Amino acid sequence: MVPSCKHDDENNEPLKHxxxxxxxxxxxxxxxxxxxxATAPEQLKAKRHSHFWLWxxxxxASVIMAVIGGMQLTPELPPAKxxxxxxxxxxxxxxxxxxxxxxxxxxxxxxxxxxFNETDKARQATLSKGEAYFSVKRDEQxxxxxxxxxxxxRVLGTAFNVDKTLHETVIDVFHGKVAVTSKDNAKPVELVxxxxxxxxxxxxxxxxxxxxxxxxxxxxLDLDNVTINDAIFQLNRYSxxxxxxxxxxxSLRVSGRFKTADVIxxxxxxAQLNQLAVNNFADSVVLSPID
Numbered sequence: 001m002v003p004s005c006k007h008d009d010e011n012n013e014p015l016k017h018x019x020x021x022x023x024x025x026x027x028x029x030x031x032x033x034x035x036x037x038a039t040a041p042e043q044l045k046a047k048r049h050s051h052f053w054l055w056x057x058x059x060x061a062s063v064i065m066a067v068i069g070g071m072q073l074t075p076e077l078p079p080a081k082x083x084x085x086x087x088x089x090x091x092x093x094x095x096x097x098x099x100x101x102x103x104x105x106x107x108x109x110x111x112x113x114x115x116f117n118e119t120d121k122a123r124q125a126t127l128s129k130g131e132a133y134f135s136v137k138r139d140e141q142x143x144x145x146x147x148x149x150x151x152x153x154r155v156l157g158t159a160f161n162v163d164k165t166l167h168e169t170v171i172d173v174f175h176g177k178v179a180v181t182s183k184d185n186a187k188p189v190e191l192v193x194x195x196x197x198x199x200x201x202x203x204x205x206x207x208x209x210x211x212x213x214x215x216x217x218x219x220x221l222d223l224d225n226v227t228i229n230d231a232i233f234q235l236n237r238y239s240x241x242x243x244x245x246x247x248x249x250x251s252l253r254v255s256g257r258f259k260t261a262d263v264i265x266x267x268x269x270x271a272q273l274n275q276l277a278v279n280n281f282a283d284s285v286v287l288s289p290i291d
Contacts, residue, residue, distance in 0.1 A: 085118040092130070095216075100125075103137040104144065109216050110237045111165075118142075131163040133214050151199035152181045154188070161214040165237070166230050168200040172209060180204060221258045221266070228252040231270060232287070239263035239285075246288040248276065 086101035092108035099105055100116050102123050108114060112130025116123070123144045125134075136144045138157025146153040146162060151169040153162060158176025162169065171180055173195055179188040184202045191197055191206065198205045215222050221238070223231050231254035232243045238260040252274050258266035264285060271278045271287050279286045 083120040085120060086116075087118075088116045090114045090116075102139065102142075102144075105135040107133040107214075107217065109133075127162055127164050129164055131161070131165055131214075131216060133159070133161045133217065135159045148199075150183045150201065151204075152183075154179045154181070160191075165234060166226070168198050171197045171199070172211070172214065174211075174213065215257075216260065219260050221260050223254050223256055223258065225253050225255050228254050228270070228274065230254075232267075235260075235263050235266055242284050243267050244284050244286045246286050248287060248289065 088101060090096075090098055090106075090108060090113070092110065092112045092114075094110055096108045097105070098108060100123075101118050104123075106114065109131035112132055113128045114130075114132060115126040115128070118124075119142075121142060123139070123142050125144070125146045127146055127148050134144075134146070134155075136155050136157050136159070140156055144155050144157075146155075148162065148164045148169045151171070153160070153171055155176065155178045158178060159174045160176075160178055161172040161174070163171075171178065171191065173191045173193055175193055177190060177192050179190050180197045180199060181188045182199055182202045182204055186202065189197060189204045189206060194208055194210065196207050196209050198207075221234055223234065226234075227250060228248060229245065229250060232245055235258070236243055241264075243263070254270055254274075256269070256273075258269070264280065267285055267287060268278050270276070275290055276287045277290045279288065
């Protein structure tokens, strides 16, 4: 279908209006029109307005195309890309010292899994289980973040211990400052040297301690009112012969400081405090009620 002339005129109205509103353009076109008056035959004067419009349209179209062309020649900057640097994964069956790709030093306790990813914009570690002491290399442009599942720890450069052996996450700060967030992403809690945070579900409980380095590096295991199941689980991390509970009341609670190099002695002390018997077999050590 061929569009009507009336429709074309309606579509041209905005362009006509724009041309007549441009002072510089109007003056130029008026000069061209004056020259046309002096040289054109009489019979062409009737077409003066039409020529004026055609000249204006052509000139305006040239200006518009120049602007569009300039826009097309200006390249659109792509979004900044994140450059991948390194990915590391560590599984420690025994206490091990490692150095991450960014230069940070980490001491892994027994039975610990750690993953580390580094880009040019961020450093991210995941402690899925176990315990680790971090001495983070300072980099203000790339904060260091540790995720334990129920907690996120964010630092720039400091030294701290993270324990994810049980259902909670325990963070001890030995140097500097860290920010701890629970999994509900509530307002971070800042910890400084000598402060400890226990993160359980959405709750963060802060206390203080006086140790100069993690207890596990000194060969000690501190248990603070944990279930006897959790106590045995912790001790088994340091034992070649597994400790086993048999018909033991799960409501029993354990507190104390135990030598990790003497797991059998620790088990015997726990049994004595809770009126349990200890049976040392070739393949296991069994704690059970006294007959």
